[in-house]
Amino acid sequence: MAQESKSEQKKKTKPQLMEEFCKYMKILSGDLKRRFPTDQICNTIHRKIIVSVDHAPERILRAVGVHLVKYNDKIMAEDYDFFLKSTFATDFPDDRQLDEKERLCLYTIDLVKQHWNNLNEKEKGDYRDVVLKLLFCYTDFREIELKEKVSK
Secondary structure (H helix, E strand, O other): OOOOOHHHHHOOOHHHHHHHHHHHHHHHHHHHHHHOOOOHHHHHHHHHHHHHHHHOHHHHHHHHHHHHHHOHHHHHOOOHHHHHHOOOHHHOOOOOOOOHHHHHHHHHHHHHHHHHOOOOHHHHHHHHHHHHHHHHHHHHHHHHHHHHHHHO
């Protein structure tokens, strides 16, 4: 995957960043669907992501982006062990039942964990590149938003 520098990406507009973010969400969910073709929940997740990014792209960007930023340091450090060992329990409320989106998110995390150790180094690098793209799209989107807010 060709890697754009962060400075090149900053030249993009909010709609461009949102479009790119959604493209990479589709890539990630599509890869999981390809790796787990008989898993009906995985197929449902992919279908829901496709529909969501087409109909509510900003909502998806904000929902996923918040978690990416939360783990920014771990992502940048390529701390794969953290992600493989974490339950991410603190990301979800423990005082009520999980809603469908939360359950699907946890299921997706578990799918990635299931096949991570079977990936070769190139595949792991590709995943890292996609996650970095998602993170940069979100942080650049938020940066533009904050500049717009300040300039008003």
